[in-house]
Amino acid sequence: MERMDVDLIxxxxxxxxxxxxxNLLLARSGREEQAMMxxxxxxxxxxxxxxxxxxxxxxxxxxxFGF
Numbered sequence: 001m002e003r004m005d006v007d008l009i010x011x012x013x014x015x016x017x018x019x020x021x022x023n024l025l026l027a028r029s030g031r032e033e034q035a036m037m038x039x040x041x042x043x044x045x046x047x048x049x050x051x052x053x054x055x056x057x058x059x060x061x062x063x064x065f066g067f
Contacts, residue, residue, distance in 0.1 A: 008049065008053065011049065012049065015042055015045060015046055016042070019038060019039060019041075022035075022038055023035045023038055023039055026038060
């Protein structure tokens, strides 16, 4: 379980770094709209990853208390 948590942190950090670099490149080339859409897409991807983990957490809590 701990290994999975560390991998999740690294995946989120990698997505953040990639989005930041691409956002900077797009903004410097005058494509601010695409940069904003890229940032929003990166945020959605990270939130989807987190929702999956939160769902697993609720399932674990539910099984722990026997609901």
